[in-house]
Amino acid sequence: MTTHRTSPSNATRRNEASRRAILAAAFELVQEVGYAKLSIEGIAARAGVGKQTIYRWWPSKGAVLFDSFLMLSEQPDGGGSALPDTGDLEADLKGVLRATIEELNDPRYDEPMRALNTEITHDSTLAALYAERLDSPMRELKKQRLRSAQRAGHLAEDLDLDVAVDMLWGPLLNRWLQRSRALTPDYADSIVETALNGLRPRR
Amino acid sequence: MTTHRTSPSNATRRNEASRRAILAAAFELVQEVGYAKLSIEGIAARAGVGKQTIYRWWPSKGAVLFDSFLMLSEQPDGGGSALPDTGDLEADLKGVLRATIEELNDPRYDEPMRALNTEITHDSTLAALYAERLDSPMRELKKQRLRSAQRAGHLAEDLDLDVAVDMLWGPLLNRWLQRSRALTPDYADSIVETALNGLRPRR
Structure with a gap:
């Protein structure tokens, strides 16, 4: 049996371009109008495709939004890399948690991430x-850093x-x-210190 | 100036009865149909009142649901009491966290509480x-228990x-x-032990 390799056809390339346009449109639009008002119609108009194109590939607006997160996380600078490991666990974790807080406080991500979390809660x-x-790939990266600290004797x-x-x-x-209080860099530091040391007095 | 005390009028009593019927109806209905399909019309029908009665007192279905939680939390057995304080902090916290998990896993509360959390996330x-x-009154009760442990030298x-x-x-x-994993009593125990002892090795 011979395999016959070809470059992607024009149709494949067009599909991929449409797919990316739809995902980018969904991500932009949810920031502007909020999740409740996000609609397949709106996404289609913004992406310059027909509604049917979207319905062919995704069952719901939640599914579209989910895939736009996935696309972001697969980009070279969108995460997916190992956590910093300088040998100083406390400093490394503070840096990572501060970065997480910065992302959560970024108006570009706030509404889309709230929408994604809402969908997950109900679906x-x-x-x-x-x-x-x-979650699992990100969790694995976090655990890798903690495993390395465990080997170094920095964690139980x-x-x-x-x-x-x-x-x-x-x-x-x-x-x-829950929007219970402001997310500040100090809060990140405080969580890391308290988690590492524990709530009991250390003697 | 003399104050003129009267017993509640019939109208006041009727209003209070309607209010309770509406809140109970909202809480029941969200369990049955989910938050997305919860409507003011549906609540009115279930409570046996007109839609206008609801709109007179609440601006949205989220506000109705919020008040039904408040009504629950004000009931004698619906919380609002101090956390157990036997002097054994670890055992007391495990008991409380296990009870929280039981409540979160209770099908009667699951959908209404998810709905409330979703509303909070977006509003x-x-x-x-x-x-x-x-949150504040509950948080204060938790902090009271922790303060007592601090005084006893059990917390830093x-x-x-x-x-x-x-x-x-x-x-x-x-x-x-996030529905990331099952919420089990063992998980409650593990959180309490890990939080108290901290992630670092204890020597």
Whole structure:
């Protein structure tokens, strides 16, 4: 059997261009109008495609938005790289949590990320997809950094790394979602110090 | 000037009965149909009142739902009481976090609480109201228990109690909202132990 390699056809390239235009349009539009008013019609108009093109590829606006996050996370500068590892765990974690806070406070991401979180809260299928495609890869990168710290003796040997990840990032996300207080760089530092040292007095 | 005390008029009693019927109807209905399909019309029909009665008292379905949570939290068995204080902080916190998990996993509360959290995420006015009327009083009860532990020397003296509360409850709420993994009693125990001891090795 011979394989017959060809360059992508014009149709394939056109599809890919439409797909990217749709995802970019959805991401832009949700920032402008909010998730409640985001519609397939609106996305189609902004992307310059017919509604049917969108319905052919995605079942709902939530699914479109999810894929636009995925596209962002797959870009070279959109994450997906290892966490910094200078050997100073506390400083590295503070840097990463401060960056997370900066992103959560960025008006460009605020509305789309709230929308994504809302969809996940109400839609268990999307939640499973999110866990598999976005959360798990990010969580694995975080655990890699913690494993390296464990090997260096900076973290308890019997630590459950999933619990550790939840304890570092959970408070940030929760404060952001509930809008209970301002997310500041000091808060990031305070979470890292308190998580590392624990609530009990250290003697 | 003399004050003239009267018992509540019939009209006041009728209003209060209608208000309670509306709040109970909203809470029941959101469990059955989900937040997206919850409507003022539906609540009115279930409560046996006219739509206008609801619009006279509340601006939106989110506001109705919020007040139904407030009504629940004001009931004798709906919370609002101090956290257990047996002198064993770890056991007390495990008990409280296990109870929180049980509530979050209860199908009667799941949909209404997700709906409330979604509204808060997108509506900063409601978020402020939530922070003031529901979150702050609960947070104060949690901090009271932590202050008592601090006095007993069980918690670090310089601990930021708000950070401590976020570290104990944030991971639970976040795991629940993101549906990332099952919320189990073991998870509650693990969060309490890890938060108290910290992530670093204890020597």
